Amino acid sequence: METKIVIAVDGYASCGKSTLAKALAAALNYIYIDTGAMYRAVTLYCIENELDIDDKEAIDAALQQIKIHFEKIHQKNTTFLNDRNVEEEIRKMYINERVSEVAAISAVRRAMVEQQRKMGKQKGVVLDGRDIGTVVFPGAELKLFMTAAINVRTQRRVDELGAKGLVVSDEEVRENLIHRDHIDSTRADSPLKLADDAIVIDNSNINPNEQLAMCLALTTQRISTFMNKPE
Numbered sequence: 001m002e003t004k005i006v007i008a009v010d011g012y013a014s015c016g017k018s019t020l021a022k023a024l025a026a027a028l029n030y031i032y033i034d035t036g037a038m039y040r041a042v043t044l045y046c047i048e049n050e051l052d053i054d055d056k057e058a059i060d061a062a063l064q065q066i067k068i069h070f071e072k073i074h075q076k077n078t079t080f081l082n083d084r085n086v087e088e089e090i091r092k093m094y095i096n097e098r099v100s101e102v103a104a105i106s107a108v109r110r111a112m113v114e115q116q117r118k119m120g121k122q123k124g125v126v127l128d129g130r131d132i133g134t135v136v137f138p139g140a141e142l143k144l145f146m147t148a149a150i151n152v153r154t155q156r157r158v159d160e161l162g163a164k165g166l167v168v169s170d171e172e173v174r175e176n177l178i179h180r181d182h183i184d185s186t187r188a189d190s191p192l193k194l195a196d197d198a199i200v201i202d203n204s205n206i207n208p209n210e211q212l213a214m215c216l217a218l219t220t221q222r223i224s225t226f227m228n229k230p231e
Contacts (some may be wrong), residue, residue: 003227004030004124006139007219008132010192011146013180014153014160016203016211020146021128022077023212028126028219032077033119034070035129035136038112039103040090041068041081046102047094053102063111093161093168096176100183103130109189130184133195142222143198144215152204153177 007030009021018034025032045051045066051058071078078087089095102108109131116136120127127136133143148156154174161168184192194200199218203211 003223005141005219005223005226006120006123006137007126008137008140008143008195008198009126009128009146010130010133010143010195010198012148012153012192013177013184014157015146015148016156016208017128017146019208020144020211020215021126023208024215024219025126027212027216028124031119031125032070033116033125033127034077034079035112035116035127035132036099037070037079037087037090038068038115039108040095040099041079041086042066042108042112043095043099043102044086044090045081047098053105056107059105059107063107066111068115088164091164093166093176096180100180104183104187104189106189113190130192131190133198134193135190138195141226142219143195144218145194145198145200147200147202148204150174150177 007021007024009017009024011017018036021034022032024030042063045062046053046059049062051062053059065082067082069080071080073085076087078085079090080086113131113136116127116132119125120137129136133140133145151174154170154177157173157177158168158170161173181192201211201214206214
């Protein structure tokens with residue numbers, strides 16, 4: 001039987017986590033789980049239903065109504081919220097501005113982590129997010145932590161939004177990224193932090209193909225180590 005592992009890809013916003021995770025999953029024929037999209041979908045639900053994120057009872061009730069799943073459409077991982085395709089909507093700037101606050105809510109994190117663990121329990125999965133290697137799958141066989149210079153991250157995000165026809169200033173995006181970094185790193189529940197056994201990859205000066213090759217080599221090495229581990 002082919003040995004499969006869990007690969008956790010964590011890191012800062014606009015560091016190419018999703019790009020790498022998707023490419024790794026495709027190359028390995030693994031399942032890709034976009035945990036960030038799950039928090040974005042919850043954020044969209046809260047905004048559309050005008051929920052006060054400080055109202056614990058309202059959030060708890062909302063989580064009972066939220067069902068998220070992924071489908072591959074035209075070879076693209078697509079997010080569904082209550083059977084509605086929300087992939088494009090959850091990538092917009094107004095979601096970026098609120099997602100870290102919603103993701104910091106303990107009840108939201110508990111609900112999403114439970115779903116993520118169920119999705120990944122069979123292994124052969126690649127998950128990207130902020131707390132995969134520290135909270136969701138602390139036993140993941142390979143943990144990658146992505147980082148890049150803030151100016152590089154800013155330009156990537158501006159280009160990404162521009163490709164979707166959304167015009168935003170560099171300063172607006174930069175401030176949003178810094179704000180999200182602060183919230184993600186200082187929240188009480190499941191903060192963004194480097195796992196002790198994670199491999200840090202600064203991709204400021206490497207392209208996606210180079211990054212993928214590097215991570216595929218690390219995966220092969222880790223699978224080999226796992227296969228040869230004494231019983």
